[in-house]
Amino acid sequence: MKIKPVILCGGAGTRLWSESEKKLPKQFIDWGGWTLFGKTLERIKGAIFDYPIITTNAAYLKLVKKYLKKHKVKKYQIILEPFKRNTAPAILSSALIQKGSNIQPMLFLPSDNLIGDINQFNKSISIHKKCLSENNIFIFGNKTISPSSEYGYFLVKKISKYINKVIRFIEKPDKNKLKTILKKKAYMNSGMFFIRKDSIIANFKKFQKKMYVYCDNAVTRSKNYNNIYYLNKSSFKKIQPISFDFAILEKAKNVNGIKLNISLTDLGNWKEIWKFFKEHISKTNIRKNTYYRPWGKYINLYSGKGFLLKELVINPKSSISLQKHHYRSERWTIISGKPKITINKTKLFKNPNDTMFIPKGAVHRIENLFNTSVKIIEIQTGPILKETDIVRYRDIYGRAN
Numbered sequence: 413m414k415i416k417p418v419i420l421c422g423g424a425g426t427r428l429w430s431e432s433e434k435k436l437p438k439q440f441i442d443w444g445g446w447t448l449f450g451k452t453l454e455r456i457k458g459a460i461f462d463y464p465i466i467t468t469n470a471a472y473l474k475l476v477k478k479y480l481k482k483h484k485v486k487k488y489q490i491i492l493e494p495f496k497r498n499t500a501p502a503i504l505s506s507a508l509i510q511k512g513s514n515i516q517p518m519l520f521l522p523s524d525n526l527i528g529d530i531n532q533f534n535k536s537i538s539i540h541k542k543c544l545s546e547n548n549i550f551i552f553g554n555k556t557i558s559p560s561s562e563y564g565y566f567l568v569k570k571i572s573k574y575i576n577k578v579i580r581f582i583e584k585p586d587k588n589k590l591k592t593i594l595k596k597k598a599y600m601n602s603g604m605f606f607i608r609k610d611s612i613i614a615n616f617k618k619f620q621k622k623m624y625v626y627c628d629n630a631v632t633r634s635k636n637y638n639n640i641y642y643l644n645k646s647s648f649k650k651i652q653p654i655s656f657d658f659a660i661l662e663k664a665k666n667v668n669g670i671k672l673n674i675s676l677t678d679l680g681n682w683k684e685i686w687k688f689f690k691e692h693i694s695k696t697n698i699r700k701n702t703y704y705r706p707w708g709k710y711i712n713l714y715s716g717k718g719f720l721l722k723e724l725v726i727n728p729k730s731s732i733s734l735q736k737h738h739y740r741s742e743r744w745t746i747i748s749g750k751p752k753i754t755i756n757k758t759k760l761f762k763n764p765n766d767t768m769f770i771p772k773g774a775v776h777r778i779e780n781l782f783n784t785s786v787k788i789i790e791i792q793t794g795p796i797l798k799e800t801d802i803v804r805y806r807d808i809y810g811r812a813n
Contacts, residue, residue, distance in 0.1 A: 414462040415537065416516050416609075418506045419452055420499055421468040421476060421523035427562070427681050429793075438679060439523040440475045441716060448524040448679065449476075453483040455527065458534055461519075463487040465510065467502040469494070473640070494645040500620065500659035501627055501651050503605070507612040508631040509641055517541055518612065520605040520656075526688075528675030540606060540670055543574055547614055548666040550606040551578065553599025554676045561585055562680065564601040564657065565593055568669040578667040581657065599671055603678075605656065606670065619663045626650045682745050683765075685721065686789045689713045706809040707732050708785070720797045724778070726751065726786040731779035733807035740794030740801060742770040744778075749786030752779040775805065 424437050439449040456464055464485065468476050470492055480488060491505055503520055510518065519537065527533055540550055553566055564583045568576035581601070582593055616624045626647050633644035661667055679685050693713065701712040707730040714721040726732065726749070734754065744753075746766045753762050754777040755770055762768065770776050772794060780786045804812045 413513065413516055415460055415541065416462045416465065416510055416512065416518045417456040418465045418467065418503070418518055418520045419449075419456075419523050420502055420520060420603075421449060421466050421472065422493060422496060422502065423522070423524065424496075436475075436717070437472070437524075440472070440479070443716070444714065447479065448526060450479050450483055451526060452521055452523050453479065453485055455530055455533075456519075456521070457485075460534060460538060462512070462516075463489075465489045465491060465506050466523075467491045467493065467506055469496065488639065490640045492640060492642050494643055494648050495651075496653065497648070497651050498653045499603075499656040500654045501623060501648070503656050504612065504616050504620075504623065504627045505631055505643060507609050508628060509634075510609055512609070514608075514610040514613075515546070516609050517544055518607055518609055520607070522603045522678065524678045524680075525602065525604070526675075526677050526679060532674050533672065536670055536672060537606065540574060543668075544606070544608045544611070545666075546608060546610045548607075548611060548668060549615070549661065549664060550668050550670050551661065552602040552604040552606070552670045552672055554602055554672045554674065555599060561587060561590055565590075565598040566601055566669055567593065567596055567598050568671070571668075576669045576671060578661075578669050581662055583657070599669060600676075601657070602672070602676060615660050615664055620654075620659050623651055623654075623659070682721070682743065682789050682791055683747070686713065686723065686745075686747075689721065690723075705732075706730070706811075710790075715797070718793060718795070720792040722790040722792065723747075724786075724788040724790050726778055726780040726788070728780060728783045728785060731808060732777055733802075733804040733809075733811060734775060734777045735802050735804050736773055736775045737794075737801045738803070739772065739796035740792045741772045742776075743791040743793070744768050744770070745789040747787040747789060749780060749784055750782060751786045751788070752781055753777070754779070 421439060428438055440447055466476055466488060473492060476490060491509060561584055566578050567580045569579045571577050585593060629647035630643040633647060635642040677684055679688060698711060703710055708725045708727040711723040713723060746762050746764050748764055750761055750763060753760055753768060756774055806812055
C-alpha cells in the first residue's frame with residue numbers, strides 16, 4: 413500500500429518577517445529557481461508515495477496551484493482552512509477527507525523543510541512503514557549541527573531495532589537546558605509525522621473529543637470543487653488553535669522516534685539562511701559580490717523579490733556612518749563581536765545572536781570600538797535596495813551628505 417503524503421502549507425514565516433512586512437511565506441520564496449514548497453513536492457514523487465494532500469488557506473491557493481503546475485503534480489487534493497488553527501486540526505482534517513483505506517500510512521510534512529539525503533529519508537520511511545499500527549505514531553528527529561532554542565526536542569529509549577520510544581518532549585529549551593538534553597542525545601523535532609489513518613482518528617477521539625466533532629462537521633459540510641475542499645467555516649471556527657505536538661503527541665503513550673542523521677533545515681531564521689548561502693555559493697561568486705568600504709566590507713549573498721541578504725564585516729575601531737534610508741528597512745543579526753548600535757536616540761551594545769529591526773527613516777549606526785571584527789547579517793526590505801539610498805549625517809571618513 414502506498415503512503416499518502418500530506419503537506420502542511422499554512423504557515424506565514426513569522427520568524428523572518430515582522431507583521432508590518434507583508435512578504436511571501438518562506439515556503440514560497442524563490443531562492444534562485446527553487447522554493448522550499450517545490451522541494452517538498454519533488455520529494456514525494458517516489459514510487460512509494462500516493463498522490464498528495466496539501467492543507468493551506470485561501471490566501472495561498474494561487475501559489476499552491478502555481479507550484480503544483482510547475483512541478484507537474486497533476487493529481488492532488490487541496491484542503492482550504494477558513495481560519496489558521498495550527499497543525500492538529502490540519503492533520504485531523506486530512507485524515508477525515510482521505511477516502512482510502514483506514515490502514516493507509518500517512519506522512520505529514522512541513523512545506524518548508526530542506527532535506528539533504530532524500531534516498532536515506534525514503535529508506536527510513538519504508539523500513540518504519542512495517543512498524544505502523546492502529547494506535548502508534550512515529551515522529552522524525554534529527555541530530556542538529558546548530559542547536560537552537562527556537563526548536564523542540566525529544567529523548568528516546570531504545571525498545572528494539574526500529575522502535576525508539578519517546579520518553580520526553582522538550583519544547584524550545586533555554587540555553588542551559590539545551591546543553592543538558594543534547595548531552596543526553598536529544599533529537600530535534602522535525603515536525604514530520606508518520607502515522608496510519610486509523611491511529612490518527614483513534615487518538616483524536618481519545619484526547620481531543622471536541623476537536624474531533626468540530627473537524628468532522630467541517631469536513632462533512634465542506635464544499636468540493638475540482639478536488640479543492642473548502643472546510644465549513646462555522647464548524648471550523650469553533651476549534652481552538654493547537655499544535656499536533658500539544659494536542660496528541662504529549663498525551664499519547666505510543667509515540668516513537670525515527671532518528672535521522674541527514675542534513676535538515678527549515679531555513680527558519682536569517683542566520684540559518686545566511687549559513688546555507690555561505691555554504692552553497694562558490695568562492696568566485698563571493699569574490700564578485702564583495703564590496704570594500706573604509707569601515708570594512710559587505711557581501712551581497714542573495715537578492716530576492718523585495719529583499720536583499722548581506723553580510724557586513726566592520727573592522728576593529730571602525731564604524732559605518734550615522735545614516736538613514738528613505739525606501740528600505742533593515743534587520744540585523746549579530747554573528748560575532750560586540751557592536752555599539754545607535755537607532756534614533758537609543759544607544760546600546762549588542763552580543764552574538766542578538767537581533768534588531770531598523771524601520772525605514774530611522775537614523776542608525778554600527779560602531780566597532782574593540783580590537784576584533786564585527787560580523788552582522790543584514791536583511792534589507794523595500795521597493796528600492798540600492799547604495800544610493802543613504803543619507804549620511806556624520807561620517808568619520810568624510811562622506812557625510
